[in-house]
Amino acid sequence: MKDNYLLQIAICDDNIPTCALVEDILLKCKKTMTLNLHIDVFYSGTALIEYLDAGNVYDLIFLDIEMDSVNGIEAGKHIRSSLEDHSTEIVYISGSNSYDRQLFAVQPLDFIPKPVKEDAVINVLTIALKRKGRLGNVFQYQKEGAIFKIPIEKILYFESKGRKVEITTTTDVDEFYGTLKSIAERVPKQQFVQINRYMIINYQHATRITSDEVTLSNGKSYSIGRSKKEELVSFMLDNQGEV
Numbered sequence: 001m002k003d004n005y006l007l008q009i010a011i012c013d014d015n016i017p018t019c020a021l022v023e024d025i026l027l028k029c030k031k032t033m034t035l036n037l038h039i040d041v042f043y044s045g046t047a048l049i050e051y052l053d054a055g056n057v058y059d060l061i062f063l064d065i066e067m068d069s070v071n072g073i074e075a076g077k078h079i080r081s082s083l084e085d086h087s088t089e090i091v092y093i094s095g096s097n098s099y100d101r102q103l104f105a106v107q108p109l110d111f112i113p114k115p116v117k118e119d120a121v122i123n124v125l126t127i128a129l130k131r132k133g134r135l136g137n138v139f140q141y142q143k144e145g146a147i148f149k150i151p152i153e154k155i156l157y158f159e160s161k162g163r164k165v166e167i168t169t170t171t172d173v174d175e176f177y178g179t180l181k182s183i184a185e186r187v188p189k190q191q192f193v194q195i196n197r198y199m200i201i202n203y204q205h206a207t208r209i210t211s212d213e214v215t216l217s218n219g220k221s222y223s224i225g226r227s228k229k230e231e232l233v234s235f236m237l238d239n240q241g242e243v
Contacts, residue, residue: 015065022062025121032182034142045070049078054194058088060128065094076106077214091124122185143176156216157201158183193235
């Protein structure tokens with residue numbers, strides 16, 4: 001069962017393998033995040049513009065800069081100026097980073113360098129969903145054919161239990177099929193951090209942190225894994241003043 005909200009996405013790149021890679025990553029997100037996505041692929045800026053000129057719109061466009069005929073900059077300016085569309089999120093993809101001033105006029109959501117990495121695509125998709133009001137305030141998971149939505153601020157931690165993940169909130173405990181890796185991709189990275197092999201905590205609920213353990217707002221303490229200590233310290237430095 002999916003979120004009823006349909007996110008319309010376009011991928012425009014004259015490099016077929018790049019289009020396929022971005023599409024595969026988005027389809028993976030569609031499954032793991034139970035999203036309702038519709039994805040169209042265009043292999044030229046001209047084809048994309050013709051489709052948009054016919055009255056079609058997208059929520060998010062992954063747009064290559066270096067294309068023949070109509071390049072990504074020109075396509076972006078057409079979207080913003082000719083079509084007067086300032087709500088479609090544009091994410092540029094390029095093997096060069098020398099387009100800063102030209103990109104400014106298009107006001108893109110983000111820039112993804114080539115070769116495209118999975119975490120970069122997931123990150124911009126997450127940001128786009130948040131800006132559309134579809135992600136960030138709640139965490140949703142699927143269980144027994146139903147979707148459950150939990151306010152982010154109420155989540156204390158996620159704990160791996162074999163093939164399932166146990167979610168503990170300020171008021172309840174539940175479990176669903178999943179992995180900590182997939183959870184980490186779906187929760188705000190500035191708020192959640194993995195402290196050991198089995199647990200991801202909500203940093204907002206951390207009341208005391210020592211070199212060996214973290215105490216959460218439920219009064220219970222949880223050990224910090226050796227391999228996660230450096231990661232936790234780095235996370236804390238990036239979030240000074242949050243606890």
